[in-house]
Amino acid sequence: MSVAAKGAPLLSRVVGYSVAIANNAGNIIRDIMKKGELGIVEKESAQDLQTEADRAAQRSIITALQKYFPKSTIIGEEGEEEVKDLSGQVFDPTADSSVSGITCPSHLTSVAEEELVIWVDPLDGTAEYTQGLLDHVTVLIGIASGGKAVGGVIHQPYYNYQNPGSKLGRTIWGIVGGSVGGMPLTAPPDGKLIVTTTRSHSSSTVNDAIAALSPTEVLRVGGAGHKVMMLLEGKAHVYVFASPGCKKWDTCAPQAVLEAAGGVLSDIQGKVIPYHASAPHRNSTGVLASAAGQDHQAFLTKIPQHVKDNLKA
Numbered sequence: 049m050s051v052a053a054k055g056a057p058l059l060s061r062v063v064g065y066s067v068a069i070a071n072n073a074g075n076i077i078r079d080i081m082k083k084g085e086l087g088i089v090e091k092e093s094a095q096d097l098q099t100e101a102d103r104a105a106q107r108s109i110i111t112a113l114q115k116y117f118p119k120s121t122i123i124g125e126e127g128e129e130e131v132k133d134l135s136g137q138v139f140d141p142t143a144d145s146s147v148s149g150i151t152c153p154s155h156l157t158s159v160a161e162e163e164l165v166i167w168v169d170p171l172d173g174t175a176e177y178t179q180g181l182l183d184h185v186t187v188l189i190g191i192a193s194g195g196k197a198v199g200g201v202i203h204q205p206y207y208n209y210q211n212p213g214s215k216l217g218r219t220i221w222g223i224v225g226g227s228v229g230g231m232p233l234t235a236p237p238d239g240k241l242i243v244t245t246t247r248s249h250s251s252s253t254v255n256d257a258i259a260a261l262s263p264t265e266v267l268r269v270g271g272a273g274h275k276v277m278m279l280l281e282g283k284a285h286v287y288v289f290a291s292p293g294c295k296k297w298d299t300c301a302p303q304a305v306l307e308a309a310g311g312v313l314s315d316i317q318g319k320v321i322p323y324h325a326s327a328p329h330r331n332s333t334g335v336l337a338s339a340a341g342q343d344h345q346a347f348l349t350k351i352p353q354h355v356k357d358n359l360k361a
């Protein structure tokens with residue numbers, strides 16, 4: 049059954065349309081890089097950049113979500129001023145039937161449109177995008193209901209860009225307690241502990257948290273979406289970010305997809321991250337995410353108290 053079929057639960061439809069909408073945003077991101085006019089501006093700091101690709105991708109995602117799910121709350125990283133003009137052409141996700149079998153657990157089948165809060169990161173890994181580390185970039189659409197991350201889409205527009213002849217880009221989606229699809233899921237190797245963390249937003253607290261886990265390897269890569277993909281494909285066991293830099297749009301989609309696949313994402317103290325419409329944007333108490341089959345609690349226990357105390361809400 050295609051997700052657009054009559055009778056599919058609303059949440060399945062939102063996830064299915066979001067796959068098409070994220071893929072379209074990926075085309076926009078690639079086109080802007082090809083033209084080479086990135087239009088980079090600094091937001092809060094030199095580590096916090098925005099490009100024309102962030103702006104154009106956000107415009108395309110938000111206008112489409114607003115048109116097809118007008119009663120839902122939609123919150124995008126790049127602010128509201130980008131989406132006032134709805135008169136231009138709005139992307140139509142309804143014709144895309146590339147994804148099917150998006151199932152919902154019974155407690156989510158009757159969720160209403162107005163209950164959903166959709167967190168949009170049109171381009172996660174902006175720093176890496178500007179530096180040419182293209183496969184660190186993802187498009188993130190996360191869906192929350194009752195303050196919980198329940199559905200998500202992670203699109204990686206440059207997957208395979210260094211393997212000419214292979215299909216460029218991939219999209220993984222999931223509903224917590226329902227189905228997950230779009231890429232093969234692999235467990236990380238036994239007998240090792242591979243930690244993934246930030247490459248562009250490091251600090252002594254970030255490094256203290258990593259050292260306390262005694263990893264066999266540390267992979268410093270960009271993007272929250274990209275790091276969670278590494279957990280899903282068995283390239284890392286745990287993602288640690290003991291810093292307040294991540295926002296709700298960075299973690300909502302990755303959390304939903306990871307949890308649909310059996311993993312866990314929480315703050316650095318183990319608390320559930322809230323995603324209701326009035327939740328603070330900043331994840332001020334950090335992020336810790338574990339691949340399926342890992343002992344999340346054991347990782348949390350090892351995080352030093354001074355790191356936890358340093359990250360107060």
Ligand SMILES: Nc1ncnc2c1ncn2[C@@H]1O[C@H](COP(=O)(O)O)[C@@H](O)[C@H]1OP(=O)(O)O
Nearest residue numbers: 096171172173174246249270271272293294298
């Ligand atoms: N200090 C920060 N300022 C702005 N954004 C941050 C900061 N730290 C993390 N982020 C966001 O979280 C994502 C994951 O962080 P990191 O790559 O450092 O692990 C980044 O790609 C960035 O998202 P975005 O690129 O969408 O602005």
Ligand SMILES: [Mg+2]
Nearest residue numbers: 096097125174
């Ligand atoms: Mg940003």
Ligand SMILES: [Mg+2]
Nearest residue numbers: 169172173298
């Ligand atoms: Mg981001």
Ligand SMILES: [Mg+2]
Nearest residue numbers: 125169171172
């Ligand atoms: Mg972003």
